[in-house]
Amino acid sequence: MGILNVTPDSFSDGGTYPSTDRALARALEMVEEGATLIDIGGESTRPGADRVDAAEQKRRILDVVEQVSRTVPGEVLVSVDTTLSEVARAALDAGAGMVNDVSAGRDDPEILSLVAERGVPCCLMHMQGTPKTMQDDPQYSDVVEEVREFLAERAEVAQQAGVEPGNIIVDPGIGFGKQTVHNLQLIAQLNKIVELGYPVLLGTSRKRFMGEISGASDPGQRVPATVVTTGWGLCAGARIFRVHDVWQNRQALDLTQALLAEEGD
Numbered sequence: 173m174g175i176l177n178v179t180p181d182s183f184s185d186g187g188t189y190p191s192t193d194r195a196l197a198r199a200l201e202m203v204e205e206g207a208t209l210i211d212i213g214g215e216s217t218r219p220g221a222d223r224v225d226a227a228e229q230k231r232r233i234l235d236v237v238e239q240v241s242r243t244v245p246g247e248v249l250v251s252v253d254t255t256l257s258e259v260a261r262a263a264l265d266a267g268a269g270m271v272n273d274v275s276a277g278r279d280d281p282e283i284l285s286l287v288a289e290r291g292v293p294c295c296l297m298h299m300q301g302t303p304k305t306m307q308d309d310p311q312y313s314d315v316v317e318e319v320r321e322f323l324a325e326r327a328e329v330a331q332q333a334g335v336e337p338g339n340i341i342v343d344p345g346i347g348f349g350k351q352t353v354h355n356l357q358l359i360a361q362l363n364k365i366v367e368l369g370y371p372v373l374l375g376t377s378r379k380r381f382m383g384e385i386s387g388a389s390d391p392g393q394r395v396p397a398t399v400v401t402t403g404w405g406l407c408a409g410a411r412i413f414r415v416h417d418v419w420q421n422r423q424a425l426d427l428t429q430a431l432l433a434e435e436g437d
């Protein structure tokens with residue numbers, strides 16, 4: 173899953189695509205590099221970020237969603253990264269085929285009935301708190317167990333709203349209300365999230381905890397750390413990797429897959 177943030181302020185690629193043409197070119201480049209999903213978002217969820225209302229999110233993304241959906245090959249799915257049903261509905265109408273909701277339906281419960289009605293896949297992500305304050309000393313007694321329980325419960329709520337179990341994707345929400353140790357435990361024990369039985373999406377790309385471990389303060393220098401988590405995640409059973417650097421992560425996946433095929437008993 174290639175990331176396309178059409179925001180002025182995303183932590184790594186904010187302001188990179190000021191025009192629909194530039195955003196479309198990047199989407200096509202990511203497809204060329206091996207992405208089969210393009211995740212388009214108009215609201216940054218970096219720590220401390222302010223909310224962006226539905227009208228502004230739509231203004232930022234709809235042209236891009238429409239152009240990208242119309243231009244990419246049929247097997248590529250456009251996903252809309254939003255927590256608001258109004259934005260998700262407009263994006264699905266413009267050609268998107270998946271919803272990525274970092275609030276897992278808590279921000280705007282109608283998004284779940286929308287996903288049910290349209291029969292599209294939906295990613296439900298764990299977050300403690302809200303982006304504005306989530307990194308103010310987040311605490312857990314057992315982060316893996318708490319995230320696992322949360323995702324099981326939200327998947328249940330989604331099904332009650334009519335979402336087919338086969339359309340549910342879960343995501344531990346790396347960096348969302350978590351200290352470095354929590355992110356590490358979630359990645360290291362990702363198999364416990366995989367055990368829930370839903371496809372798992374892993375979003376580690378260039379995130380801050382990698383800077384804390386490696387000393388790489390510039391997000392663009394965290395690509396080697398990102399590909400390690402991608403290989404590790406595939407071994408643990410994760411199926412979707414949300415990344416800025418597509419060919420590098422594709423290569424990591426191809427190699428890890430080749431190794432897994434030769435693993436033996």
Ligand code: HH2
Nearest residue numbers: 177182183216217218295297343346375
């Ligand atoms: N991370 C970000 C945004 N959306 N969605 C899912 N499902 N999982 C994630 O880990 C995830 C996500 C944050 O990264 P990014 O989009 O690069 O930055 P920003 O929120 O600043 O736009």
